[in-house]
Amino acid sequence: MTKPVVVAVANRKGGVGKSATAESIALILAELAPTLIIDLDQQGTVSSILCPEHKDENTSASLYKKPAFLSAYPATQRAALDTADRVMIENLHVSTANKELEGIQKMATGISIFGLQKAISAIKDEYKYIVIDCPPNGSDAQSMALMVADYLLVPVTHDMSSMEGADELFTDLNVVIENRDSAPTIGIFLNIVSHQSRSAYAIARTVVEQKYPQYLLDIEVPHQGTAATARSAYFTTAAYAKLSGRKSKPVEALKEIVQKLKITGE
Numbered sequence: 001m002t003k004p005v006v007v008a009v010a011n012r013k014g015g016v017g018k019s020a021t022a023e024s025i026a027l028i029l030a031e032l033a034p035t036l037i038i039d040l041d042q043q044g045t046v047s048s049i050l051c052p053e054h055k056d057e058n059t060s061a062s063l064y065k066k067p068a069f070l071s072a073y074p075a076t077q078r079a080a081l082d083t084a085d086r087v088m089i090e091n092l093h094v095s096t097a098n099k100e101l102e103g104i105q106k107m108a109t110g111i112s113i114f115g116l117q118k119a120i121s122a123i124k125d126e127y128k129y130i131v132i133d134c135p136p137n138g139s140d141a142q143s144m145a146l147m148v149a150d151y152l153l154v155p156v157t158h159d160m161s162s163m164e165g166a167d168e169l170f171t172d173l174n175v176v177i178e179n180r181d182s183a184p185t186i187g188i189f190l191n192i193v194s195h196q197s198r199s200a201y202a203i204a205r206t207v208v209e210q211k212y213p214q215y216l217l218d219i220e221v222p223h224q225g226t227a228a229t230a231r232s233a234y235f236t237t238a239a240y241a242k243l244s245g246r247k248s249k250p251v252e253a254l255k256e257i258v259q260k261l262k263i264t265g266e
């Protein structure tokens with residue numbers, strides 16, 4: 001295989017749906033080819049949902065070791081609504097995260113932003129796609145992700161601070177990009193869009209349109225009650241929708257985004 005296609009999901013604001021997005025994109029891509037999702041957030045949201053069995057083993061904190069490396073574990077998910085039993089998700093591995101990431105970041109000095117790039121090149125033949133769930137704190141971990149991303153997906157909500165989070169992210173990207181040969185393909189999209197907040201989202205769209213017309217996608221990811229329920233019960237959005245007999249509108253919208261940006265090359 002050639003170099004994996006790397007999709008990073010980032011915004012310096014928390015709660016905009018980065019983890020939910022990364023998780024769904026990873027599931028979508030894993031239906032096509034071997035995929036790795038890298039949890040770079042010390043909150044470990046993605047790890048709790050996709051790999052609780054290995055949350056406390058070798059984590060993404062290994063990116064701060066010399067030499068930097070990644071450990072990948074098989075992804076699993078809850079098998080049914082009424083059981084804690086878990087089943088494997090085909091074609092998907094997880095590099096997990098927990099509080100260790102925060103501790104090691106505090107201690108690390110002189111960390112190279114190339115750590116993730118090096119770690120990925122060591123496993124590049126194993127995966128066609130790599131999805132990265134970035135932390136909201138603009139840490140070195142985020143910079144490492146910005147170094148390797150071919151695609152940068154930026155969810156924003158109607159909350160103005162999520163727009164500020166996007167601004168801060170692009171400031172970080174401008175620093176990192178000096179070390180890259182080319183810029184990533186960027187897609188900003190309105191996320192968790194609900195009818196109740198329609199006018200707030202209309203304002204948000206106008207703001208993004210004025211600032212980043214070249215990046216704004218015309219696909220919105222809707223709010224869906226089952227998406228929120230899913231994640232509070234440690235289900236992936238897609239699995240919960242399937243088990244409760246509903247189509248996942250957020251996952252369908254993300255599929256459209258994957259197609260629109262030609263992430264799978266078609």
Ligand SMILES: Nc1ncnc2c1ncn2[C@@H]1O[C@H](COP(=O)(O)OP(=O)(O)O)[C@@H](O)[C@H]1O
Nearest residue numbers: 014015016017018019020223224227228231250
């Ligand atoms: N499409 C959606 N519909 C409803 N709730 C959602 C949707 N996407 C995310 N959420 C909920 O929003 C909250 C924040 O999402 P999360 O992915 O954890 O954000 P972040 O990683 O940016 O902090 C979570 O409670 C999640 O379940």
Ligand SMILES: [Mg+2]
Nearest residue numbers: 018019041045
């Ligand atoms: Mg998160």
